[in-house]
Amino acid sequence: MRTLLVLYLCAYAAWASDDLEYDDYGSVSVPQNHCQLGARGHRPVLKGRETYHHNRRVPAPIKDSSNKYHSRPATGREEKPTRPEAVEQLDLGGCTHASQEMGLLCPNGCELKTTLLKQERNVRMTISQLKPEVRDLSRSSNTIHDRVSSMSQSLRERQRVTDENSRVVTQYTNQVEEQHAYIKETVDTIFPSNIRVLQGVLDNIRSKIEKLEKAIAAQTVDCREPCTTKCPIPVVSGKECEDVYRRGGKDSQMYLIQPDQSTLPFKVFCDQTGHSGGWLLIQSRLDGSVDFGRRWDDYRRGFGNIAFRTQKGYCETPGEYWLGVDRISQLTKMGPTEVLIEMQDWTGDKVHAKYRHFTVQSEQTNYVLAVEGYSGNAGNCFLDGSLELFGENRTMTIHNGMMFSTYDRDNDNWTPGDPSKQCSKEDGGGWWYNRCHSANPNGRYYIGGSYTKQMAKHGTDDGVVWMNWKGSWYSLKAISMKIKPYFISR
Numbered sequence: 001m002r003t004l005l006v007l008y009l010c011a012y013a014a015w016a017s018d019d020l021e022y023d024d025y026g027s028v029s030v031p032q033n034h035c036q037l038g039a040r041g042h043r044p045v046l047k048g049r050e051t052y053h054h055n056r057r058v059p060a061p062i063k064d065s066s067n068k069y070h071s072r073p074a075t076g077r078e079e080k081p082t083r084p085e086a087v088e089q090l091d092l093g094g095c096t097h098a099s100q101e102m103g104l105l106c107p108n109g110c111e112l113k114t115t116l117l118k119q120e121r122n123v124r125m126t127i128s129q130l131k132p133e134v135r136d137l138s139r140s141s142n143t144i145h146d147r148v149s150s151m152s153q154s155l156r157e158r159q160r161v162t163d164e165n166s167r168v169v170t171q172y173t174n175q176v177e178e179q180h181a182y183i184k185e186t187v188d189t190i191f192p193s194n195i196r197v198l199q200g201v202l203d204n205i206r207s208k209i210e211k212l213e214k215a216i217a218a219q220t221v222d223c224r225e226p227c228t229t230k231c232p233i234p235v236v237s238g239k240e241c242e243d244v245y246r247r248g249g250k251d252s253q254m255y256l257i258q259p260d261q262s263t264l265p266f267k268v269f270c271d272q273t274g275h276s277g278g279w280l281l282i283q284s285r286l287d288g289s290v291d292f293g294r295r296w297d298d299y300r301r302g303f304g305n306i307a308f309r310t311q312k313g314y315c316e317t318p319g320e321y322w323l324g325v326d327r328i329s330q331l332t333k334m335g336p337t338e339v340l341i342e343m344q345d346w347t348g349d350k351v352h353a354k355y356r357h358f359t360v361q362s363e364q365t366n367y368v369l370a371v372e373g374y375s376g377n378a379g380n381c382f383l384d385g386s387l388e389l390f391g392e393n394r395t396m397t398i399h400n401g402m403m404f405s406t407y408d409r410d411n412d413n414w415t416p417g418d419p420s421k422q423c424s425k426e427d428g429g430g431w432w433y434n435r436c437h438s439a440n441p442n443g444r445y446y447i448g449g450s451y452t453k454q455m456a457k458h459g460t461d462d463g464v465v466w467m468n469w470k471g472s473w474y475s476l477k478a479i480s481m482k483i484k485p486y487f488i489s490r
């Protein structure tokens with residue numbers, strides 16, 4: 001019986017959460033309860049009704065060592081680093097992607113504008129709901145007023161009768177007078193005061209709308225002009241961040257890079273300090289400021305904020321961004337490339353996973369992921385899948401060899417061709433989903449870490465998840481992916 005009740009509660013909670021908007025989850029608090037069934041990530045097969053084939057031909061990452069890179073000279077013989085000069089270059093930002101360069105370099109109010117517009121719609125609805133109520137109230141008070149008038153009249157009538165036969169009617173008249181007085185008071189004070197209260201509510205809402213309208217107008221003006229930021233682009237450039245490092249760009253900041261002459265240069269954030277530098281940031285989550293629930297085109301071209309300027313004058317604070325699978329593929333196909341995935345939980349603990357070889361195949365293959373050579377302490381999600389799961393269930397969560405999927409482009413390994421079975425639709429971001437994941441770095445950002453099935457839009461573990469470290473129901477505070485040409489160090 002108890003189990004039944006719990007089941008019912010789970011079902012109810014799941015049903016209730018269906019009504020939530022994507023951005024409502026922050027305000028919903030659902031207590032931890034028995035619905036948590038531990039590991040998720042996979043989509044178990046329905047016995048006898050379907051089968052799972054892990055039938056992808058898994059390509060090997062690029063490893064050939066005819067690589068132009070040799071290890072850097074020993075630090076002792078290293079020349080004194082020449083501090084690169086910076087040139088001031090105004091950068092276009094704004095509501096839209098103003099140029100072929102990706103991302104905005106400064107935040108503006110456009111997100112706020114959307115929120116405000118949404119709120120305005122709600123308030124307008126409330127008002128239109130209130131209006132008929134006010135109308136009804138005034139109408140009913142009018143009716144009562146009429147009734148009172150007619151009573152007054154009959155009272156006068158009775159008084160006339162009373163004159164003739166006062167003794168008999170006195171008592172009755174008193175009663176009528178009492179009632180009359182009571183009703184009159186009601187009509188004169190309580191009804192108008194109710195209406196006043198409603199009027200007050202309306203006025204209040206009206207003034208709120210005015211404020212919202214002003215804010216929207218201001219935002220509209222702000223958003224018309226692309227916001228500009230003086231993000232100095234360092235003179236030192238290169239094919240990627242290791243190249244930039246070797247040319248003297250040894251500060252971690254935004255750089256303009258050009259992997260080959262046939263493509264336009266683009267901006268990236270280079271981490272030149274951690275793990276001996278030369279790391280090019282391809283993915284970054286750190287505060288939930290950028291929406292990662294995006295379509296194929298965005299994931300292909302990239303989105304988000306490369307870097308922000310701090311007081312020193314360089315754009316040395318990375319933002320949240322996805323470089324774009326097109327560029328990631330281009331960069332990783334230039335030669336053997338390693339990837340470093342660093343992550344942090346909400347208590348400040350940090351772990352990392354590193355793959356010695358990392359290649360993202362071309363668009364023709366839907367950007368198949370190929371990795372090899374794990375090291376680190378976060379757990380090998382890409383090659384092993386989730387260690388909380390077993391057998392087929394675990395195999396379903398391996399990412400190596402998978403194509404890239406977004407909610408509008410289903411290339412995953414969960415019943416291909418069935419639109420009701422798409423990992424990216426349920427798990428929040430674009431990723432190399434299998435059936436479905438053990439790692440979900442582009443998932444939804446949950447502040448605080450722990451989240452529940454009920455908070456998730458589809459009841460799945462759609463957070464920023466790395467299962468082999470924190471399990472399905474913990475969304476990381478920060479995660480980033482950095483790449484660097486692989487070279488055998490001394």
Ligand SMILES: *[C@@H]1O[C@H](CO)[C@@H](O)[C@H](O)[C@H]1NC(C)=O
Pocket residue numbers: 044389390391392393
């Ligand atoms: C796979 O997962 C399903 C449900 O999550 C479970 O019933 C089944 O026993 C699992 N299979 C294995 C081999 O662990």
